[in-house]
Amino acid sequence: MLVIKDLYAKVEGKDILKGINLTVNAGEVHAIMGPNGSGKSTLANVLAGHTNFEVTHGTATFNGKDIFEMSADVRAKEGLFLSFQYPVEIPGVSMVNFLKTAVNEHRKYRNQKELSAGDFLKLMREKKEMVQIDSQLTNRSVNEGFSGGEKKKNEIFQMAMLEPTLAILDETDSGLDIDALRIVSNGVNMLKNKNNATILVTHYQRLLDYIVPDFVHVLYEGRIVKSAGKELAIELEEKGYDWIKKEVEA
Amino acid sequence: MAELLEKISAVDRISNIFVANQTMVGEGLPAWVNQARTPALQAFQKMGIPSFRTENYKYSDLTRLFENENFRRSFKPDLFDVDLAEVFSCDVPEFDTHLILVANGWYDEKSTNSELFPKGVIIKSLRKAMLENADLVEAYYGKLAKSNEDPLTAINTIFAQDGVFIYIPDNVQISKPLQIINILRSEDDLFVTQRNMIIAGKNSQAKIMLCDHTLTSQQFINSNITEVKIGEDAVVDIYSIQNQHNKTASFSGIYVSQDKGSTLSTNAMTLHGGIIRNNLKISLDGEHASANISGLALSDKNQHVDNYTSIEHLKPNCVSNQLYKNILDDSSTGAFTGRIHVSPYATKTAAYQRNNNVLLTDAAKMNTKPQLVIDNDDVKCSHGATVGRINDEALFYLQARGINEKEARLMLMFAFAHEVLAEVKIDKLRDVIDQLVNKRLRGEVSRCHSCALDCIR
Ligand SMILES: Nc1ncnc2c1ncn2[C@@H]1O[C@H](COP(=O)(O)OP(=O)(O)OP(=O)(O)O)[C@@H](O)[C@H]1O
Ligand SMILES: [Mg+2]
Numbered sequence: 008m009l010v011i012k013d014l015y016a017k018v019e020g021k022d023i024l025k026g027i028n029l030t031v032n033a034g035e036v037h038a039i040m041g042p043n044g045s046g047k048s049t050l051a052n053v054l055a056g057h058t059n060f061e062v063t064h065g066t067a068t069f070n071g072k073d074i075f076e077m078s079a080d081v082r083a084k085e086g087l088f089l090s091f092q093y094p095v096e097i098p099g100v101s102m103v104n105f106l107k108t109a110v111n112e113h114r115k116y117r118n119q120k121e122l123s124a125g126d127f128l129k130l131m132r133e134k135k136e137m138v139q140i141d142s143q144l145t146n147r148s149v150n151e152g153f154s155g156g157e158k159k160k161n162e163i164f165q166m167a168m169l170e171p172t173l174a175i176l177d178e179t180d181s182g183l184d185i186d187a188l189r190i191v192s193n194g195v196n197m198l199k200n201k202n203n204a205t206i207l208v209t210h211y212q213r214l215l216d217y218i219v220p221d222f223v224h225v226l227y228e229g230r231i232v233k234s235a236g237k238e239l240a241i242e243l244e245e246k247g248y249d250w251i252k253k254e255v256e257a
Numbered sequence: 258m259a260e261l262l263e264k265i266s267a268v269d270r271i272s273n274i275f276v277a278n279q280t281m282v283g284e285g286l287p288a289w290v291n292q293a294r295t296p297a298l299q300a301f302q303k304m305g306i307p308s309f310r311t312e313n314y315k316y317s318d319l320t321r322l323f324e325n326e327n328f329r330r331s332f333k334p335d336l337f338d339v340d341l342a343e344v345f346s347c348d349v350p351e352f353d354t355h356l357i358l359v360a361n362g363w364y365d366e367k368s369t370n371s372e373l374f375p376k377g378v379i380i381k382s383l384r385k386a387m388l389e390n391a392d393l394v395e396a397y398y399g400k401l402a403k404s405n406e407d408p409l410t411a412i413n414t415i416f417a418q419d420g421v422f423i424y425i426p427d428n429v430q431i432s433k434p435l436q437i438i439n440i441l442r443s444e445d446d447l448f449v450t451q452r453n454m455i456i457a458g459k460n461s462q463a464k465i466m467l468c469d470h471t472l473t474s475q476q477f478i479n480s481n482i483t484e485v486k487i488g489e490d491a492v493v494d495i496y497s498i499q500n501q502h503n504k505t506a507s508f509s510g511i512y513v514s515q516d517k518g519s520t521l522s523t524n525a526m527t528l529h530g531g532i533i534r535n536n537l538k539i540s541l542d543g544e545h546a547s548a549n550i551s552g553l554a555l556s557d558k559n560q561h562v563d564n565y566t567s568i569e570h571l572k573p574n575c576v577s578n579q580l581y582k583n584i585l586d587d588s589s590t591g592a593f594t595g596r597i598h599v600s601p602y603a604t605k606t607a608a609y610q611r612n613n614n615v616l617l618t619d620a621a622k623m624n625t626k627p628q629l630v631i632d633n634d635d636v637k638c639s640h641g642a643t644v645g646r647i648n649d650e651a652l653f654y655l656q657a658r659g660i661n662e663k664e665a666r667l668m669l670m671f672a673f674a675h676e677v678l679a680e681v682k683i684d685k686l687r688d689v690i691d692q693l694v695n696k697r698l699r700g701e702v703s704r705c706h707s708c709a710l711d712c713i714r
Contacts, residue, residue, distance in 0.1 A: 055653075055657050056656070056657070078656070078662065079656035080657075080658075080659050080660055080661045080665075083656070083657055088657075091654070094654070095648070095651050095654045097648075097651045097654065097669070097672065098672065099669075099672025099673060099676060100651075100655075100672045104668075105655070105668070108660055108664065108668070109655075112659040112660055112661070112664075113659050149654075165658060169658065
């Protein structure tokens, strides 16, 4: 589904990604861990199409198509979803109008008819229940005045509305309380099937108890320096990153 | 060899036009109206054409405009072959207004059905009111809009002949909005002068809309001044929609005096127009009066939109609230100057002002300047101005959800504009303006020749 080969990217003249290789197949869950500033969000943003980042080398294909040939909105409509580490507040754009536009843009792209107002509200109600997001939030402007945890919940709500084939969740667990973490994880698990895939960027093993990864990767200084099964996360939780840094430097 | 003629200055030329046409201009009007012209002329000659050097006109130099014009003056009403009311018949059934038509500055009796106006209310041509309701008009004429304080007011007073007069007696509340449609229509370039007066009695209520339009593509200079007296506890809303083509220079001045406990709301929506200068001066002359004023200007190409507001807090416990926004595209330019004066007597004043602007290109320019003069310690004042761009992170967020860049930009611009639209209290009008703004941002309201309300059909 996603094949990244020897990817280099920089921001403001500084090299951040320095040769990423990663393959994600349908039905898989990948976890990406790594110290602060190692480039995890950069990778997520590069894949989603943020123009701040310049790809200087390498390739990435999504379902066989060159991802860098597509604008951000086309990538989304092709089925790629990024749950932002820091979702931005957009005063004046109502959640309903935003989601309706997004859902219908997806549908138009697939040559489906736009949803009627009634059908849209029905869909929204259904998905709201799934991630147990408060109606008060969906009646407001996008993320405006939302708490940190509410913003993360809202990301998963949008994911539920758009049903992507590849979801990249950038630290969606940070800032969620214990109940919210469980609800959000349940939501992600419910949306999982054999045709889609998930990349979890996280610092905590706890999330991986709920959403069990098939692979765990460690990103360090712009490279994936270690990949293993879910047991790697447990090891990292116990020992931190020092031993990995030593391995790399050796 | 060609003979070089010395070019006559714009001030001299305008003075000469007045002197040459003085009889025609003053014909049929009472002496006190005509007597106001001479001091206005002297004030104008002293102040000159507004330029960068003129106080309060720093951002709008009108020298070139006035030096290059030699437009016909609308000293007499132009005769139209069509019924203007017909041209403007509104097809929005839920949006029902009392229609008042003004063509080239002249109140159009023929197209205005006065029989439908609410009982007791006086709505007529200002010219007629100067004769028939002299006591009402004379009390405020030239007293709120002072010729010696502003060159554009002076020019208006020199040439004023007609416009709209509205009088709402004490305790009369009109629920249906009064809609004044100002039409410019001419086969040659035209200089139009219009003068209006609105008097709202004690405890009265009215909503007034001003819609400015051009029907032909000639060049126009439009000077339009409205003096407004708002009585005790009266509630007045004034909404304006400026939608004239870009070869029009439009100078509007609204001069208000508010009595005790009265409430004024204004909203100025600028969609199209070449050079626009809006003066809004409010004098809070009684305790517990409040003024909520707002404006939104969407400009592109070479448009220039300059909003100048001046709030005089003269009595205690008054509130003023200002929100102005501009979205500037191409090489359009904008200005906002917000003057707030709190007098030593105006204790417990609350005065707030905000001006937010978005530049869509590098060539667009915005000047914004608060002018706070506060001669009292017991006040709450705040002001803030921003000039920014579309938020890239918000844009990416929308795009990352599948919304294409163009649509995402529009959503963000509309969101920015919407805060001002929310100030419009007539639901149906707000919806109409919402749609107009949406269309304007999409570039679909181009040179609109008809009523703004017809545009949405
Ligand atoms: N827009 C930017 N301008 C300048 N530097 C940037 C920008 N975005 C990211 N960086 C830098 O790139 C590096 C990688 O950042 P990134 O956000 O990818 O790290 P991360 O692995 O997600 O960290 P964290 O775990 O703290 O979220 C950091 O040093 C960061 O400061
Ligand atoms: Mg990060």
